[in-house]
Amino acid sequence: MNNSDTYQGSCFCTAVQFTVTGEPDAMGYCHCADCRHWSAGPINGFTLWAPGAVEITQGADNIGSYNKTPKSLRKWCRTCGGHVFTEHPSWNLIDVYAATIPAFPFKPSVHVHYQESVLAINDGLPKLKDLPKEMGGSGDTIQDG
Numbered sequence: 825m826n827n828s829d830t831y832q833g834s835c836f837c838t839a840v841q842f843t844v845t846g847e848p849d850a851m852g853y854c855h856c857a858d859c860r861h862w863s864a865g866p867i868n869g870f871t872l873w874a875p876g877a878v879e880i881t882q883g884a885d886n887i888g889s890y891n892k893t894p895k896s897l898r899k900w901c902r903t904c905g906g907h908v909f910t911e912h913p914s915w916n917l918i919d920v921y922a923a924t925i926p927a928f929p930f931k932p933s934v935h936v937h938y939q940e941s942v943l944a945i946n947d948g949l950p951k952l953k954d955l956p957k958e959m960g961g962s963g964d965t966i967q968d969g
Contacts, residue, residue: 836906856937869922
């Protein structure tokens, strides 16, 4: 993948469409309770992008927003309810859910908030107790069990 690669993404019904261009700052899995509840799954695949790398190409007026905390502004399609991305203003990053960009070569490198995990994943990737230090976490790791 090089910086000129562009990938198409959308909500479930495709009313909201977007592109991501270049490479994300990070990719991995989140196990926090908020992401699990939001995604309705035991784990959420994330890709973190600089805001300029994400472009809404259709349906911007159809995007709903919810923020439980100031750290995460979760976005979804008002037609189908399909989740699209989460803005993280304090990090100046946008989390585009890996499942919404199907052709993107998702290559996770870390598990975050693993202390909250409800599904053990023994894949050899680092398991962080919470977040990396540079993102306000402890940076502590948890061993595969």
